[in-house]
Amino acid sequence: MPTTSIIDGSVLEGGGQILRNSISLSALLGRPISIQKIRNGRTPPGLKNQHRTGLVLAAEISSAQLTGAGTGSSQVDFIPGRIRPGNYLADSITAGATTLLLQVAFPLLLFGATPSTLVLKGGTNCEQAPQIDYIQHVFFPFVKKHFGVSAELEIYRRGYYPKGGGEIRVNVTPVKSLQSFSLLERGQVVRVRGIAHLAKLPGHLGQSMVEGAKKRLATGGIADTIPIEIEYKREENDNAVGAGSGIVLWAELDSGGIIGGSAVGRKGLDATQVGEEAAKEVLKGLEAGGCTDEWLTDQIVLFMALSQNCEVLCGEITLHTRTAIWIAEQLTDAKFEIEEKVKGNVIRCQGIGMTSVD
Numbered sequence: 431m432p433t434t435s436i437i438d439g440s441v442l443e444g445g446g447q448i449l450r451n452s453i454s455l456s457a458l459l460g461r462p463i464s465i466q467k468i469r470n471g472r473t474p475p476g477l478k479n480q481h482r483t484g485l486v487l488a489a490e491i492s493s494a495q496l497t498g499a500g501t502g503s504s505q506v507d508f509i510p511g512r513i514r515p516g517n518y519l520a521d522s523i524t525a526g527a528t529t530l531l532l533q534v535a536f537p538l539l540l541f542g543a544t545p546s547t548l549v550l551k552g553g554t555n556c557e558q559a560p561q562i563d564y565i566q567h568v569f570f571p572f573v574k575k576h577f578g579v580s581a582e583l584e585i586y587r588r589g590y591y592p593k594g595g596g597e598i599r600v601n602v603t604p605v606k607s608l609q610s611f612s613l614l615e616r617g618q619v620v621r622v623r624g625i626a627h628l629a630k631l632p633g634h635l636g637q638s639m640v641e642g643a644k645k646r647l648a649t650g651g652i653a654d655t656i657p658i659e660i661e662y663k664r665e666e667n668d669n670a671v672g673a674g675s676g677i678v679l680w681a682e683l684d685s686g687g688i689i690g691g692s693a694v695g696r697k698g699l700d701a702t703q704v705g706e707e708a709a710k711e712v713l714k715g716l717e718a719g720g721c722t723d724e725w726l727t728d729q730i731v732l733f734m735a736l737s738q739n740c741e742v743l744c745g746e747i748t749l750h751t752r753t754a755i756w757i758a759e760q761l762t763d764a765k766f767e768i769e770e771k772v773k774g775n776v777i778r779c780q781g782i783g784m785t786s787v788d
């Protein structure tokens with residue numbers, strides 16, 4: 431058996447991402463790990479329900495021996511076995527983000543021998559996590575186009591904070607290996623698209639989010655020759671557990687890049703402001719000069735490490751991105767390099783060229 435790698439969960443961002451990325455890599459490489467000082471950068475530290483659910487799901491998929499994964503725990507040990515593709519269900523019970531459950535499980539199923547299906551229950555549109563529409567319209571299109579992966583996502587029911595109760599289904603088609611790519615020109619904005627969604631709230635709030643977003647995009651420099659297409663959708667009352675709202679926008683670049691921005695409705699913030707907030711994020715992402723926004727950048731690091739040779743012009747390099755790079759370099763032989771440009775930053779990765787075993 432390979433020796434156990436010790437991962438310090440308090441390093442850099444010190445949050446849940448360290449767990450998810452290191453568990454995914456451990457399972458894919460068949461390398462036992464012990465993660466210590468879990469979420470030491472957060473208050474309170476230790477495992478929350480969402481993280482625990484993700485760990486259990488990853489352990490199921492990779493036939494792993496998982497110990498210490500109780501709520502609040504500061505150390506888990508994970509001894510991975512064989513990755514078994516199949517149909518999996520995970521329920522965070524709370525409004526814990528389904529998208530973060532996906533983040534830990536998706537890379538494993540991508541390298542399975544046969545297709546898999548994930549049914550994930552919990553929050554679909556929460557703060558501090560990608561909204562499900564971000565995964566559908568920013569993350570998946572990007573990884574499909576550039577890494578050559580294939581996945582279909584259906585949103586059955588939206589789940590908002592605090593009740594959760596959402597449900598998504600993801601069909602994953604496995605790959606033999608990930609494509610390499612070079613994306614060094616930001617290019618021009620072709621169009622901005624978006625979705626405003628709400629449940630158990632008056633329908634006009636959807637319209638206000640759209641108006642707020644459009645107005646802010648226009649005053650923020652999106653030329654009136656660039657199409658802005660934002661739809662809004664109100665869930666049927668019996669198709670949502672709790673009330674909630676939000677909006678996800680994305681600017682499509684002719685280079686193949688995508689810049690997302692989003693906001694979730696909350697008390698004290700009117701719907702127009704929710705739309706404006708999401709638009710401001712897109713404008714900030716565009717201003718940063720990259721082909722990826724700050725969140726997409728940290729989310730593709732693991733894929734870059736598993737691919738052979740990638741380089742991408744990114745916007746802001748966040749602590750999340752630096753953390754993802756740190757984990758990848760701890761657990762794999764991938765080598766990353768960041769080059770600061772006048773506008774944006776190029777991340778280059780000499781990856782490990784992972785191939786599926788079967």
Ligand SMILES: Nc1ncnc2c1ncn2[C@@H]1O[C@H](COP(=O)(O)OP(=O)(O)OP(=O)(O)O)[C@@H](O)[C@H]1O
Pocket residue numbers: 443444445446447448469472481530557558559560561564692724725726728729750
């Ligand atoms: N607005 C957003 N749009 C897209 N992705 C987001 C957004 N906010 C956060 N994310 C993504 O969600 C992930 C959050 O990681 P983080 O370590 O903060 O996780 P966490 O499990 O919520 O843990 P913690 O509670 O420890 O912060 C990152 O991959 C980040 O890119």
